[in-house]
Amino acid sequence: MNAVLAAIALLILASAGIALTLRNIVRSVILLVVTWFGIAAFYLWAGAEFVAFAQVLVYGGAVSMVVLFAVLLVRHGKAGVAETPAPSGRIVSALLAGGAIAGALAGAVALTPLAPAAGPAPFAPVRHIGVLLLNTHAASLLAAGAILTVALLGGVVLAAGGGPEKEDGP
Amino acid sequence: MSTLQACLLLSSLLFSIGLAVAIARSSAILVLMGIELMLNAASMNFIAFWRFGPNPEAATGVLFALFAIAVAAAEAAVGLALVIALYRHQRTIRLQEATRLKG
Structure with missing residues (x-):
């Protein structure tokens, strides 16, 4: 497996996973911006430069600004950016659902006989x-x-x- | 494991994280962000299959990803406008408390 791809995967999954656990909405959103830049790096790695630039412009530029504006507009008092946690039953069920979907998808990907990789990047x-x-x-x-x-x-x-x-x- | 399978595994894990974010968080903005993560994972699949597919000259995966980004931008705009409208009416964006459709 490619080392660059491993680094990009680590960046994407780590930032998204930490954003899942943070209680401060602004920090979560900023970490998700890091995830979007990681996805743009994945597009660059795959050779789709135009999609990578579109990703940086649309997500890194436009959507992140709109989201941060929305967070600041709906802030309620001083504690507005700290989210009150969901009931623990829902967190457990969310993790169960995510884990089940991840397991099913990973099993399907690992068991499917895919064609061998093409040569140089298109x-x-x-x-x-x-x-x-x-x-x-x-x-x-x-x-x-x-x-x-x-x-x-x-x-x-x-x-x-x-x-x-x-x-x-x- | 081939490189294509590694890419598909990465997008599967990202999709699962997005699903967990969308279910577990109680702030409407973060639920929208989870949906955006799932959309991004789908676009990554398009690019991965284009990169390792048999006919990359047609650039179908690239065009699909571009249209997906455009539609996701529209979805984000409408979703955040809904969040702001919800806040103007009910003074909260917690989904547990947003149980009325009446303004």
Whole structure:
């Protein structure tokens, strides 16, 4: 197994696993940003540079900022960023469910006879991806744009729309 | 174990961590982050199969991952807007207390 892949896997799994256990929401989110950068490193390792850049721009840039803004907007008093823990039964059931899914998936991956690995990394230059996006997949690209537009409009309506604002003062 | 299996194992473990985050945490924001982790694990599978697949020239896995990232960004925007709307109405984002749909 590749040493670079092992390092990337360690970064991804360690940051996600620690984020699972932290009680402070801001620290959890920052560790999840580290996880997203690790996933971008995985894309770079696999030779998909364009996806890696998209991952850094969308997750490392946009989504992380939006999430941190949301955390700070919904902070309630001084203890707002410390999450009250869930009931222990739910934590146990979550770990059981996650472990069961992980075991089932790992068993399926280990037992499936997959084809031997290809040779050198395939090359997907940005020009090639752009030509494919604008020729073969132009309809999908337009649909994705429409989804993004509608979703952002809906987000603005939801977050800024009217409704009974309860004023209970700080 | 081949490298492809190692990649699939990594994405499986990441998916499981995301599932555990989504079930165990009580803050709505962290539940959304767990869902994002699961989506990212699925994109990693696309890239892994593209990298080690028989026909990488078609770049299908890359395009699938790109569209998945775009849709995940839309999902994150709508989800966080819902969290903010929930907070404006009920002054909490704990999922145990958010039991009403009425504003």
